[in-house]
Amino acid sequence: MKTGGRLFLYGPFRENNRFRSAGDAEFHANIVAAEPECGYKSVEWMQKTTEAAGLVPNGRHEMPAHNLALVFQHVNKR
Numbered sequence: 001m002k003t004g005g006r007l008f009l010y011g012p013f014r015e016n017n018r019f020r021s022a023g024d025a026e027f028h029a030n031i032v033a034a035e036p037e038c039g040y041k042s043v044e045w046m047q048k049t050t051e052a053a054g055l056v057p058n059g060r061h062e063m064p065a066h067n068l069a070l071v072f073q074h075v076n077k078r
Contacts, residue, residue, distance in 0.1 A: 003076040007055055010069045014042040020066040046070060 012024050019025040024040065032039040047057060050072045059071035 003074055005074040006058065007050065007072040007074075008069065009046065009072075010063065011067055012040055012065075013046065013068050013070070014040050015044070017042070020068075024066055043068070043070065 012020065012027075014020070014024075014028075019028065019040065028040045050056075055072035055074050057070070058073035059069075061069040061071075063069050
């Protein structure tokens with residue numbers, strides 16, 4: 001990714017080990033029951049994962065239905 005490039009992620013996330021709604025917790029349980037490696041990721045996990053790829057948080061937006069839009073930007077580390 002070139003310096004300045006952005007990654008935009010939209011969807012349901014957990015945060016501080018909590019779901020953003022009871023419906024999210026229920027849906028996550030159904031997903032994990034069917035496929036244990038899947039399910040809602042946490043905002044903190046996303047930040048660690050993107051940081052390892054050279055991205056830093058660049059925005060966070062509350063969206064409808066308890067979803068979030070997370071924006072990360074690539075920075076040139078020298």
